[in-house]
Amino acid sequence: MLVRTFIANSFNRDLILLIIISVAIGAFLASLVSMAANSYFSETISTLVGDYGEFDVIINVREEMKAEGRAQIEKVLGQVYPGAQLKEGPTLTGLTSFFVGLPAEYKTKPTYEALSNTFGSVPGRSGISIMTEPRVTVKGVPEGARNTVIDQIMPIDGVLFAFRDGGSVTVIISTLDKSAYVNDEVEKLLKQYQLIEIAFPVGSEPDNPIRLGEQIAEGIRNDQAVGFAESVAADTNNNEMVYLVSTMLELKRFLAAYITQVAVTPAAGVTFTPGDMIAFQGTAANEPAAAGTPESGHVLVQVTEVGGDGLAKGMITQGDGSQMTNKQGYVVINNTVGGPAGTASIHNPRQQLGNALTETAKLVGQIPGFAQDAEQMTAVASSALNNYGSSLGAIDQTLSGLEGAGATIQAATSGLANINTSGIQAQLDNSSRALGGLVGTFQVIKVISPDIATSINELTNTQQNLNNLRAGLIELDNVAANARQARTAIDNIVADGRSTVATLRAFDVDSARQTLSNASTHLAQVQQFDTPLIAAQLQVLGTAVPNLRDDEISRSIKLLDQVISGQVSPSQRIQILTNGNVSPDFVSPVIYREVGHNNLSLYQSELGIVEPDPRAEVMTILMQVKAILAGMIALIAAVLFLVLDHTAVMSVIRRQRSANTVQAKGWRRFFHCLKNTLTAPECLYGMAVGATLLTSMFILAGGGIPYLPWLGVPLLGALFGLLVANNTEKISPVAVDEVTAGEALGLSFDEVMREIVIPNGRPGLLQQLNRRKMKFK
Template sequence: MKFIKRLLRDSFERDIVILMIVSIFVGSMLASSVSLTANAYFSKTLANIVGDYGEFDLIISVREEMKDDAVIQIQKIIDDAFPGAKLKEGPTLTGKTSFFVALPDQYKTKKIYEDLGKTFGSIPGGAGIGFMTEPRITVRGVPDGAKNMLMDNIAQMEGVRFAFRDGGSIGVLLTSLDKATAVNSAVQHLLKQYQVIEISFPVGSEPSNPIRLGETIADDMRQELKLNFAQNVSIDGKNDDMTYAVSTMMELRRFLGAYASEVTVTPAQGIVLHKGDQAIFQGAASDVPSAGQAVVQGNVVVEITEIGADGKGRGVITHGDAGQLMASAGYRLEKNLIGEPIGTVSYRNPRRELGNALNETSKLVAQIPGFAQDARNISNIGLGVLDNYNSGMAAIEKTLGDVQSAGNIIQTSTAGLADIDTSSLQSQIDSSSRAMGGLIGTLEVLKLVQADTGGPLESLSLTQRNLNNLKSTLAALDSAAANARKARLAIDQVVASANSTMGTLRAFDSNGARSSLTDTNNRLDELSKINVPLVTTQLGYMAAAAPNLKDEDISHTVQILDKFIAGQVIPGERIQILTTSNINTNAVAPIIFRQVGHENVALYSTALGVIEPNARGELYRVLGEVKAILAGLTAIVVTAVFLVFDHTAVMSVMRRRRKVGVVKKTGYLAALKRFVTGLAVAEKKYGMAVGAIMLTAMFIFAGGGIPYLPWIGVPVLGAFIGLVIAGACEKISPVAAEEVVAGEALGMSFDEIMREIVIPASRPGLFQKLNIRKMKFR
């Protein structure tokens, strides 16, 4: 409160505040002037080099020694193709001269921009063409196959004039500069909706047809992962005909490579084979190869393409045919001359195997009609058997029922006999018969005595015979009952066995068998419709044509295909699949591993593209940073100068007043105490406060900025400068102690001493100029 009251009065504190305000104003103006001057110079220099913002549309670079011829050709092209265009020669840097072209607005179209490379392709010494049209956004890192899709989507955005191919990037021309932020955000949002799953193959594991493999993986991803979008973007889709042609050539190359003879060279003792070695064999030549001779007609030349773990070389025939490999001994071929023996050879000819397989298949196909007819006859017999199956089952069941009924009748008929005790009756009858026999014997004796006993004797004899007959009948009756029981048991066993058999027969699915035989007949009918003669003829044609491919023809054809395919932009070491951004690579990995056939691949997920900062915009941004740095550095220097010339006298007075009457103590403890309390002394607090305030204010008003120095560090830096200068204030601006003491003796106040004695005797600066109006004794 006291300090504020003194500020309101005509006090020295008020003079210091006014000094700081003036110092901040002067310092800010000085820092701004330096930075603006430098920025204007650099901007003007840049404009002189590349033109003002949006002034030119094209930059054409040519070799310096050809610039005279190039400028004539460029002007001719402009006059013919772009009447009204403006040409300007730019600077020459690193041996290349730049020419700038400003196109009339009617020529700023997608088709013209994409054809500019062809339009200016005839320039002598031409080194390249670039686009400078503004306002523009550039999207880089977009796969070739995704550029059309991305350009179509971007072209529909509000504020976009058109999108075009800019080399490996996509250029987006805007309708106006104020649309740049909105379009930039929309493009960024579009890029975030997609991702590119990149499949990288190690050296030696590249697929034979990456185009076909990429399409297969994309199809499987859509089907198995239920994706709405998955597309192979490894190649540029703007020329589909060429893409399909190259894919067909890759398949043809793979086919030829698969049917080339597989040659294996077993090295001789002490011979080590290397990839790329060539071996020569006699083949159809009349003479055996000998060292030093050249290759002759009929020799077979094999190039080693792979070395196995066993040291054997596997290769392809580049001259001759595998059918000519009669002798197995081979020799090394170096510089088209025969060298040392290299080893023996063995081979496998897939074409011959294919021909043999086709011939055997043709024979098999010829048997198809007879086989079908025989199978149909057997099937019809089976259907007939099934037709009789149900009636046969009914007859068997009826017979089984009759047998069971007969058994029941036998059981009923013999049930009464089973209850009769025939053995007891037989015993009684036998006893009665023997008794009658004894009686008959007695009567026969009596007959000798009495003749009239003959009648009773005959009656007894007849009765005895009847008893014996009854005994025999009872014995027969007992035997019949036993036989009836055996018959019943046998019938029961037959019925039980028949019931088990009937259960098995009933379990047989006759309807299913009938349906199966009917389906078989239908398939046989379809088989009989095959044009067997046509198939046989074609198989015979293929069998006859396959062996006509010679190994040297295959080798030369593969080399030609390789050269053509290499001339196209067909990346074989990676496949790029464009899909939505919500799919993880872990979900796609099983599909990729299955289609590739192994897991020796690397999977990455990358963005569809990134927005590239505008080169001119970046340059102006750098110039802006340079401007801020110059303003900041100037503010630092001005702050230090003002502290030295205007404030050191004030800090010296504060230091003198603080030390009046203080006895300096010696010793380590005293020195440590002075060091600890040194930052809190009045002159240093004053220096840090003034330095922090002035530097921060100048940074704000002049637009200063220093890389890696945050805004919180600006007042800290100002305070540090004030602290350093405060520590040396008496050396920079010493105070005349005698004059100050004299002033005090005269009764002058502190304000008067500062205004009349200290400030006029200090370093010349703003404070002295401002203090003149306050001085009474001039």
């Protein structure tokens, strides 16, 4: 009912039409201005770098070579990327930019990773940059972590592919509306990891940081039960480069170990610091002269380390340690020789190594002779073992003969004259010789079986006893009384002989034969070695090692440092990639243990920094500028429409309210005025119209104001409407006399507004719309 009554009033319909047309005009103007500004700035950017997504690569060429560079770029594009687009850009700071747009089929990961090699032949080239849009770039990712980051980014929705771009990882996004999502997801991914950096001070650097980093990562995984820990200072997945760098590190360590070590005892009042230079006479005719410059024949030593007692250790940078016959050194400052520095003592590991190799080569040359001699000894020992059984049989026969001889002696006690002492002597002679032969045989066996020494002694004793018995038999003819004593001696000999035979039969002949067989096999293997070749190679090494000069070694070490520093992080730092919840304090015990000391520093840092697409950021800024311009134009239009069209209406409403209001007095007047300022009808009207106009224009024109939420837009419109309403009589005063006269003539409200108020008000849209309904023109 209220709405019907409101619409039934013809002037209210005029106000609704006015608001609709005002919103349309204001939104159109705001859109037009914002779009014009956006088009201007976009066109300016497009003129410089092309339209959004038009080009993919920027090739910078030195200005003086741009003609040759352009010709080569066109040739490469025709051969490798047929259908590619080329545009010459502006020249800034002596570099001309060439923009290359690749066909869609070539926008792949292998293509982007090979761009540097593809355009490597361009003369005057000063760099290649990727500008494919939209994209996200992750800066500061360590070399060894880039593959991990790429593998984690690839599954994100909206990612076409990710690839290595110099020292960064670049992510190509499918569409612009996915850019913000991919950007957020990449940031979340990077927060899941962190880098623990191990920094070493000068003098405490590890010899091989790659190997030490892998040991630390393995220790963290095993000892601290950390699910993920990898050394990422170098790309360990790039095996060829890692092996090469590791080899160079080991070569550097080898050279540093075999360079001549110079220790300088400082002269009185002289102190050294690392980096100081000391000159020695070397091969020059004279010692370094004060105030002169070092000659080419002088030996120069650079101090690398200073001990607590002032003793300086250095490395020869000119000349060789063998040339330092004169150990007196002189200080060199700014290539000028100064006073005496001290005396030097040198230690040349290369010379010791060469001597050791030469002596080893001589020893290797004697190995074949040693093997042949040992093999001959083995053959002799084997022959002795083969005669072992027959020798024991001869001893048994001898002992049996001795027993017979004892019986004969017993019988001879009653008649020695009938005893044939010569036969017994001959038999004893044979037995003695047999024992002598057996002793000789056992002497040979003793070489491989020292345990038989006791048996040899016993056989020797037995032989001696037989000789003694033979001497006794010679005297038997003259000493018959000693016959019984001889029998006792024979019995003793037989008993000792039987004991000796029992001991000999306990000897393990088979084990001795097996030992000899194994020794023979090993000797055969030794003889198969190409000992002449080994000796020759050792002689070559022994001759080559001393030929390395100390200055050549020092320069090689510096060159290796330069090459290594270009492929891996400096040796003063190791980077361990772990989960985001692992703190340096948690893993510090493992790090200290693997490094071997705690003279280091631990830091915690992010895996990488996300750098959004610059062009996308510019486009985003332009969109924000467009929204701001639209919002500002809409705000200006809303205020103008309020001032020019609606102040006349608000002035009439204010006049009617004032006519029907009883003026308050005293303190109530203040509160009454305050209430009217906020809730008076004209104020409510102004706030409603202001909020409607501004909100509608913002929506239609796409306006926006930084830090102002959408809920604040109608509030801002209402605020401006309130300000205009409270100043409506100043802006558009009403001709009271004419309005009173019209009312006295019986004119209706609509007629008063159309015939008197609006024509006398501010010129605006309402006045133009009102002309078609005026009767008194």
